[in-house]
Amino acid sequence: MDYKKYIKNQIDEFSAKGFKRTFTPVYRFKDTFPFTKIDFNNIEEEHHSTNTRIWCSNDYLNMSHNPEVIDRMIEVIKTVGTGSGGTRNISGSTPYHNQLEKDIANFHCRDKALIFSSAYIANQATLSTLCKRIENIKVFSDELNHASLIEGIKNSKADCSIFRHNDLDHLEKLLSECELDRPKIIVFESLYSMDGTKANVAEYVRLAKKYNALTYLDEVHAVGLYGKKGRGVAQECGVSDQIDIINGTLAKGFGQIGGYITGDEILIDFIKSFAPGFIFTTSMMPAIAAAASKSIEIVQTLDEERKLVFSKANFIKNQLKKVGIDFIDSDSHIIPVLAYDESKVKDYSNTLLNKHNTYLQPIFYPTVPKGSARLRITVTPKHSITDINDLISSLRMTWGKHLQRAVSSPLQPAMAL
Ligand SMILES: Cc1ncc(COP(=O)(O)O)c(C=O)c1O
Known part of the structure; x- marks a missing residue:
């Protein structure tokens, strides 16, 4: 077999369909954000020219640039160095890791937490372990679930039924068709990042109780932003203590890197005991664990910043409506602006970057369904009123003749917060 030819064919086919992955190199300087430098030459100049505004960062609360978090990370690096030196059971557990797990559990008001890279x-590690080890378990998974959830379920080889996105009636129908005494797990997200849609978490809990199913909730895009002190949508719905396993990231609302699960002691110990993806890998840098703890502490105090994110997101949505640019409306902070066409979305993204110094990466199939290509706007506390007004006028000029309806009303000069 000619392996290289075989492999190249697959890449060529993928590229020919327009799916080739290219990445934009961004210097996300902390002192000038949202102004950044896009640098295809990878030259870090002493005097940076930062003329591009970034509108697609998942650093939702700017915590990756928080001075106290940065200081904490540097302090710990200077104390114990960079790497952890091992897996959790071979010298890679430090007081920073243990403390972070306590902080996460306290944040979600749950017994215990477990951190992952x-x-x-x-x-992936939790779902594959859980669904492999609970004999004959049947999985119920939302059709828009993230790749990591799907991979975890697939790896377990468990029987799985897919329910229509956020469709509780469909979920109930599927649950009711399954034998009552068969083990079951409902896998869903609280906030779907590609559409910005939120789940009615309390209703999932009600159904889970009715049909005696476990619940696995991904709160990756919600932690830090939703619920009291940013504790997530489950907390906002008053059922945080009734979800069997909550998953979250340290990378978005908390601005660092790493992920976690939290829940009742018995379930967390189960995953700790049996998940290869937890134990057979080097633990995260101690400095990251310490920085994440600091970030969790600070994020809980950021009520004003949370309000700003939502009021700015609403302002952007209203402006988009005024200029006639289609987007998926929801009560979340994520704004998917629809370009529909796969080739058009790339043109839009390039024009925005090259002509308007506005960076919004294109999203298209297979990440989202065919014909629903989009640009996904995420606003942060550091985006100003001027930034927003410039974004809207850049979008309007880029969409130009493609606009579906004529624009008659002028833009509001500034947002009211
Ligand atoms: C819903 C969802 N779950 C999990 C992840 C993975 O998070 P992380 O970046 O911490 O690996 C993502 C990534 O964007 C996501 O969107």
Whole structure:
């Protein structure tokens, strides 16, 4: 077999369909954000020219640039160095790791937590372990679930039924068709990042109780932003203590890297005991664990910043409506602006970057369904009123003749917060 030819064919086919992955190199300087430098030459100049505004960062609360978090990370690096030196059971558990797990459990008001190198690994490792080890378990999974959830379920080879996105009636129908005494688990997200849709978590809990199912909730895009002190949508719905396993990331609302699960002691100990993806890998850098703890402490105090994110997101949505640019409306902070066409979305993204110094990465199939290509806007506390007004006028000029309806009303000069 000609392996290289075989492999190259697959890449060529993928590229020919327009799915080739290219990445934009960004210097996300902490002192100038949202102004950044896009640098295809990878030259870090002493005097940075930062003329591009970034609108697609998942650092939702700017915590990756928080001075106290940065200081904490540097302090710990200077104390214990960079790497952890091992897996959790071979010298890679430090007081920073243990403290972070306590902080996460306290944050969600649950018994225990377990940290992983990312939320992707946390999902994959936990679900594959749980669904492999609970004999004959049947999985009920939302059709828009993230790749990490799907991979975890697939790896377990458990029987799985897919329910329509956020469709509780469909979920109930599928649950009712399954034998009552068969083990079951409902796998879903509280906030779907590609559409910005939120789940009615309390209703999932009600159904889980009725049909005696476990619940696995991915709160990756919600932690830090929703619920009291940013404790997530489950907390907002008053059922945080009734979800069997909550998954979250340290990378978005908390601005660091790493993922976790939290829940009752018995379930967390189960995953700790049996998940290969938890134990057979080097633990996260101690400094990251310490920085994440600091970030969790600070994020809980950021009520004003949370309010700002939502009021700015609402302002952007209203402006988009005024200029006639289609987007998926929801009560979340995520704004998917629809370009529909796969080739058009790339043109839009390139025009925004090259002509308007506005960076919004294109999202298209297979990440989202065909014909629903989009640009996904995420606003942070550091985006100003001027930034927002410039974004809207850049979008309007880029969409230009493609706009579905004529624009008659002028833009509001500034947002009211
Ligand atoms: C819903 C969902 N779950 C999990 C992940 C993985 O998170 P992490 O970046 O911490 O691996 C993502 C990543 O964006 C996600 O969107």
